[in-house]
Amino acid sequence: MEISSMAHGVYNLGFLGVNTSQEARRFIDWWASRLSLYCFDDIGNGIFTDQKWVDLAPCLFDAYILKHGGYDFAIWSLYQCKMKEENGHYFVNGDELRFIHFSGAGRLTERCMDDWLEPGAHPFRDLYAEYLKLHTLNDIDGISHSQWSYQNYLNGKQIRLRVRCIYRKHLESFQGNPFEKNNMYFMVRSACISGPISLLRKGWSKFMRSCSEDGFRASVRKVIQKVRKRILQ
Structure with a gap:
């Protein structure tokens, strides 16, 4: 359980109390500024939604930790x-x-x-x-089965997780409404931003590794299949 807390955050934010003091407003401003760009699940880089940030709160602000076992039982x-x-x-x-x-x-x-x-x-x-x-x-209208409204482009196609990571990494490089685009647009733009030489090096390295493991012909077939799949997306 301790390892899980290290990954997801010490404090579960199912319950958080904030008053109207200047210190509380300072905390809210600090927290909001971090969440504006860094509120997602990326445990490998030390980020877990809005929750992991609050690990720092007792160090930076005058915070009280409620240890009453009856609150936020989960x-x-x-x-x-x-x-x-x-x-x-x-x-x-x-x-x-x-x-x-x-x-x-x-x-x-x-x-x-x-x-x-x-x-x-x-x-x-x-x-x-x-x-x-x-x-x-209380779920007669079936709202609990509603799809997340931000999981698809305006054309109904699903946004790939890899594309979300690309958009997040190069946020300032993309203009306009991202939901009007498609997966291929972001993949191509990412390649242009990273640079063709960098892209070729990565691709060649993967291809050579595949050749050593699966053979040349099998590796070529894999490349062709990937290209076809991306074209159809």
């Missing part, structure tokens, strides 16, 4: 927090339960319950079952 809390029910009231490590952060409802939650809870009745299982029931009642 599936990862099951690993080391004990929940019990007494006369209709729920407690977590002695603290009264305030609210639950139902993150990953479905397979993830059910897998965590199987891994970290003893078989049989448990207060969290009861609360989770009630949550699913209420979720179903």
Whole structure:
């Protein structure tokens, strides 16, 4: 669990309280400026959405860390927090339960319950079952199955993850509405920005490695297939 916290951030931002003090506004301005360009999932480079940035907050601002076990109880809390029910009231490590952060409802939650809870009745299982029931009642219009509006171009084609990374890396080099473009446009523009010599070196290196592993003919076929696939996108 500690390794996961190192990757995703020490503090889960399912719950964050901010007042109207000058110090709080200074924090919000600092946080917003970072998130304007660096709010995405790139754990390899030390970034995880809006959350990882807050690891620095106690070092830079006058912040208070709430350690009350009843706030923002989530599936990862099951690993080391004990929940019990007494006369209709729920407690977590002695603290009264305030609210639950139902993150990953479905397979993830059910897998965590199987891994970290003893078989049989448990207060969290009861609360989770009630949550699913209420979720179903409030999802009559099927909004939970709606597609993310930013996953496609205006023509309906899906935006590739690699293209998102290219756009992010060379943000200032692209003009206009990116949703009016297509994957091939960004791939070609990226090659131009990186420079043809750099592109040829990378391509030649991959081709030679493929030749040593799969043979010349098989490698040529792979190149042809990739070119055809990109043309059709």
